[in-house]
Amino acid sequence: MQTSPVPSFRSDTSSGASIVAENFGWHYPAHAQPVISEINLRIEPGEKVLLLGPSGAGKTTLLHAIGGLLHDEDGESQLGTLTLNGYTPEDARGVSGLMQQDPESSVVLARVGDDVAFGPENLQVPHQEIWRRVDESLAAVGLDHLALDHSTSALSGGQKQRLGLAGILAMHAGAILLDEPTANLDPEGVKEVRDAVLRAQRLTGATLVVIEHRVEIWAEYVDRVIVVNRNGITHDGTPLQVLQDARAELIAAGVWVPDYSPEFPAREAVAGDVLITAEKIAVTRQNPSRRIIKNRRADLLAGRSPHLGLQPVAQNLSVQVRAGEHLGILGPNGSGKSTFALTLAGLLLPVAGELTASPELSQGVDMKDPALRSDIASWKPADLASRIGLVFQEPEQQFIRSTVREELEFGPRHIARSRRQPVDETQLHVRVEELLERLRLKHVESANPFTLSGGEKRRLSVATALASAPRVLVLDEPTFGQDANTWKELVLLIRELLDESVAVISVTHDLDFVRAVGGRTFVLDSTHRVSTDAASRRAL
């Protein structure tokens, strides 16, 4: 396929779509309340609109309705009217294109070119014209350097979202609808996607509607900001006007407004005893074979420092984890931050170097040999969970019980069972009640964890780790995609834990968060990079 530079999109086939809603709403028959109601608005062709509101205000429902993705099966769900270029959105197939939050769901097919072509194919665009549009769209989002048969799985999160955008552009959509397109991306990815969207909008003149809870990403580039809640539109105007008028309302709703970050009093960092020491360790994502694990154990017992034949992602990592101190692990994507943290937490084996727990931390570990007792990676899961708590980026990955209460009781019960000790029911009850109270989960104690809101899920995942009263707490991207209210709660909770002399390690991109909790930072940089020469030699 030859590529030719395409200066701009043909204006006859793609121009902005108008969106008109009159008393529009959506009411699922089984629900007591409509998801959204009383929406009256008129968005002109080519307008750039930022849609704000508290979570659960029906923003996504509205966007899906504009995209023609809601189907009124019984004819009773839709309230009022909604039109796209004068047609109902369902009839206006291909007039709009929607992108969601999860980059994985922006990609349909396995090869870059095929994925972009998918939309035009469905709209019955002739074969030759499809490939012209593919080239033009990839150029518009800055992915034209990729071969058309490049694997879509090999792309970064930001690239996947740009590819999804190219897929929308190739349809010559008159309205680009974006549902938190950057919420799952690191700061570089956020900028990369935002810039691609703005460039594409300039080239095509398409109407743009974007939902986002971090206002500052879009505020200065959009023409108009609309704030919605369940009962309709509360504010509608220029960014300057709306952000001024609705500021208090937005902050209360947990929306991140520009120049606002929750305030905290300065905290005196009092570092206690060293709990974990990492000395020049190298970390890997690869799963070791049984043989590697066996040899490693033999090396440790013989007093030798083991070196595993696995491919490291970062090396020369030395750090001390102290009681009552926060350690922020920073670094660009792919630098091995999470791998480092999982290794410190005993879930991955270090390829090389020394990783040891202090006698204080390893006291009571079920291992006879002192060399294995101080080796975190050798601990049994129950010993690990009662000393080092781990909170994953996606809370749902950690849920194993069917109610919030059982989820909190699980850790202590399981550890007691593993040690063949009876459970102290009174003590457990007190502890669980305290956690339910402290993390404001009492009202959902008998709900299924999977049905909680985003903020509640995040709080529960932290609470489950705390239930076993660990001395060390490791958090992987704790503030990722959280609204300002949950963010503030997390900071307060971690500061309390530090005061109780728990050691907290966070892997994060969020510098505001690191500043708010205080402590030290560890930055993974070029001194920790594994040279690609060595890497490729080992891979052969």
Add this chain to the structure above:
Amino acid sequence: MSAPLLSSTDLFAPAPARTGRLGQLNAGVKLLATLLMTIGLLLVKDWVSVGSIFLLELVALRLLGLNPLKLLGTFWPILFAALLSGWSTSLLVEKTGETLIHWGVLWITTDSLTVGVTLALRGLALALPGLMLITTTDPTDIADSLAQTAKLPARFVLAALASLRLVGLMMSEWNVLGQARRARGLGSQDSLWQRLKTLVGQTFALLVQAIRRGTRLATTMEARGFGSGKRTWARVPTYSRADLWFFVGALAICAAGIGLSATAGTLLWMWQ
């Protein structure tokens, strides 16, 4: 370590075998040839025809640039299963002919050995074309042939193709779920019953994630105009002279094996 024939987590990763001569053949033709070879092999049950088809397959794949022995080595469970079924068959079938080995329950005669060897050979001869198809073909190309040439419903074929892409994601998701369970204190020291419960829970969590992701992906597909209506195709499957020769070659291998056996008077049809 040499590069694996198939990447374990990404079914669409450009494997070296896909760029070779077999990789350039039309996917639909390869699929059809594989189906015909399968039917041919299921029609006969004597060792001469089955064995000669297997040998001819080995030679043909070698000539087309694929190492068939390495292929069977990579997919060793299939090799193992074929040999095991041959072995157990030779032990279990009716004992006629001369006794070769008779140690207690271990009783093998010339006839039972022949039946066993035939079964093992047939298993291998059936496996080879299938493995060739998997390792040298991009799933996207098979889907194109199925939808455009075989005229299967595009909605069904493309949905299957899109979900196949999620398999690799699910594998890495499974690893993370396992780590998360270890972090909660579940693992090696648990009772068998507890470990079974953990496994069931982990599978459930994986399914929940898969269904959610699938739903979101379906939304994306619908937002890109995917539905039951007509569509055009950006990729058009191409057929070349090489495809014709490949197809004729596959038929010739089947015919040659059966013909050889008929000439030698050993041919046994399935129903005989």
